[in-house]
Amino acid sequence: MNKVDGYDCDVVHEDVIASVKKKMLDEDVLFDVSDFFKILGDSTRAKIMWALDKNEMCVCDLAVLLNMTKSAISHQLRVLRDADLVRFRRDGKMVYYNLADEHVKLIFEMALEHVLEK
Amino acid sequence: MNKVDGYDCDVVHEDVIASVKKKMLDEDVLFDVSDFFKILGDSTRAKIMWALDKNEMCVCDLAVLLNMTKSAISHQLRVLRDADLVRFRRDGKMVYYNLADEHVKLIFEMALEHVLEK
């Protein structure tokens, strides 16, 4: 099934492959980038990020706004925290969340433009 | 467990919730946006998009470049095609793929900036 080099096809454009390979980002970086997209690739987290871009909110606010349990929201906020996309501050019983990153806003807007362009 | 309105907590910032709700995007749009991110949120697809941004390539080229089977690449190319992120042209036995969207390049670069900023 496989060819000499372990590939299951002939190498047809070695020059292109070599040229692209040279320009390719480090594998780790590409993993980090796709991990970043993976986080925005869940609609609950996307909604949370979108909401926090408009206003600082507590867990309860987010739960009411998105019509979900506090637990579900809290789990996703943990993911966002671990990814350094949100920050939080405690005030009494409540914990208020904020966006940690301004890039996200721009990326969001650009993705939105793409989606609406159909 | 739940309160009057079916929420499991008191509504503490009704004004904020109302204000954000008004600004919130249509649910369908938010789903589309997160679906878009979901597609870039896989490292194989991210690598394919990155490679195609550098050069038009056939399935075989991509398989060799990314050290994967043609089948695996082809499956992911189908996902990218269904999402209108790549276009293809057939030339004899080979099928060449291209980026279909220029937004992606910018979004990618911005995400990269974010990732490298640590």
Added chain:
DNA sequence: TAAACATTTGAACAACTATTCAACTATTTC
């Protein structure tokens, strides 16, 4: 037409993930 090669596809399997539920911590207020 048959053989060879590039690509596609469907089914199956393994790995991952989002939500639920119940139990827990932290803070305030009575």
Added chain:
DNA sequence: GAAATAGTTGAATAGTTGTTCAAATGTTTA
């Protein structure tokens, strides 16, 4: 200190998804 409220967490479950494998399609060439 006890009760009430806000939030967090771990385990379990159900749903999703990426890769593999085998079989298929489409195209060229002998």
